[in-house]
Amino acid sequence: SQQGEEDPQALSIQEGENATMNCSYKTSINNLQWYRQNSGRGLVHLILIRSNEREKHSGRLRVTLDTSKKSSSLLITASRAADTASYFCATDEGYNFNKFYFGSGTKLNVKP
Amino acid sequence: NAGVTQTPKFQVLKTGQSMTLQCAQDMNHEYMSWYRQDPGMGLRLIHYSVGAGITDQGEVPNGYNVSRSTTEDFPLRLLSAAPSQTSVYFCASRRANYGYTFGSGTRLTVV
Numbered sequence: 001s002q003q004g005e006e007d008p009q010a011l012s013i014q015e016g017e018n019a020t021m022n023c024s025y026k027t028s029i030n031n032l033q034w035y036r037q038n039s040g041r042g043l044v045h046l047i048l049i050r051s052n053e054r055e056k057h058s059g060r061l062r063v064t065l066d067t068s069k070k071s072s073s074l075l076i077t078a079s080r081a082a083d084t085a086s087y088f089c090a091t092d093e094g095y096n097f098n099k100f101y102f103g104s105g106t107k108l109n110v111k112p
Numbered sequence: 113n114a115g116v117t118q119t120p121k122f123q124v125l126k127t128g129q130s131m132t133l134q135c136a137q138d139m140n141h142e143y144m145s146w147y148r149q150d151p152g153m154g155l156r157l158i159h160y161s162v163g164a165g166i167t168d169q170g171e172v173p174n175g176y177n178v179s180r181s182t183t184e185d186f187p188l189r190l191l192s193a194a195p196s197q198t199s200v201y202f203c204a205s206r207r208a209n210y211g212y213t214f215g216s217g218t219r220l221t222v223v
Contacts, residue, residue, distance in 0.1 A: 033211050042202060043155075045211030088154055090212075098143060098162050099170060100212070104154040 004032075004089045004103035012109040019076040021106040023089030024069075030097040032065060033090045034074050037105070043088065046074075081112045114138050118203050118215035125193040125222045133188040133218050135203030141213070143206045144186040145170070146178065148199040149217075155202065161186055193222045 004025040013019055023032070031050045035043040047063045049056045049072065056063045062075040076083055086105040093099050119134045137144065142163050147155035147170075157170030159178040167178050175197060177189040186205075190197060200219050204212035 031209070035211070042214035042216045043204075043212070045213070048209075048211050050209075098168070099157060099160060100145070101157060101171070102147070102155040104152075 004091050004101065006087070006089060006103045006106040008106060009104070010107045010109070012111065013079055015079060015081055015110055015112050017079055017110075019079050019083070019108055019110070021074050021087055021108070023072045023074070023091075023103060025072075025089075025091045026070065028067070028070075028094035029091045030094060031092060032063075032072050033100070034061075034063060034072075035088045035090060035102075037086045037088065039085075046087075076108075079108075079110045081110050084108060084110045116203055116205055116213050116215035118201075118218050120218060121216065122219050123221070125190070125220065127193060127195060127222060129193050131190050131193070133190070133201055133203075133220075135186045135188065135215060136184050137186075137203075137205040137213070138184065139205060139207075139213065140183060141205035141207045142183070143208070144180065145204050145212070146176070146186070146188045147202045147204065148172065148197075149202060150199050158188065158201075190220075195222045198222045 004023045007022045033048045034046040037043045049065045060077045065072045088105045090100045090102045116137045145160040146158040161167045161180040203215045206212045
């Protein structure tokens with residue numbers, strides 16, 4: 001399937017540091033999305049980036065997309081303890097933009 | 113504006129029982145999907161819908177049925193529960209070219 005893969009699986013940093021997590025996928029896409037999940041909760045949408053976009057910003061979040069490498073990265077700048085969560089990327093199938101597949105996520109721990 | 117509402121929040125079933133997980137959204141979103149999330153893993157797509165009366169299968173559809181008679185509601189039916197269906201189930205909705213809004217999930221245990 002198209003399921004994306006996040007890397008690393010787990011990341012532990014100090015408050016104030018930047019956190020970078022990556023997502024790789026297999027086939028062409030129409031868009032890629034990033035989500036956050038706090039423990040025991042539902043997912044919250046962070047950013048959607050379209051296949052013709054290379055970079056997108058939202059507050060302390062920066063997402064890049066490299067369609068030639070079939071990869072994306074999510075950068076969280078100046079991390080806070082409240083950013084502690086799991087982060088997932090989701091991709092469609094390109095020819096079917098109605099089906100979104102999620103990776104297994106990166107678990108981020110921001111230590112105060 | 114309630115967003116996506118899932119009921120029940122918790123459920124315990126015996127093997128072989130059937131049940132329906134309810135999902136309703138009040139945002140007039142065309143697209144709705146059901147995902148399951150097993151411990152420490154990502155989400156796997158069960159079924160999805162692109163509008164009332166239109167549904168299709170995802171990655172793991174076996175053992176589940178869906179219907180979409182209205183834009184607002186997208187129930188998921190477990191036909192004959194099995195322990196392998198123990199999971200957290202998430203319903204989500206979106207409109208075209210936007211991200212999903214997720215419900216808070218249903219935690220299902222099959223014994």
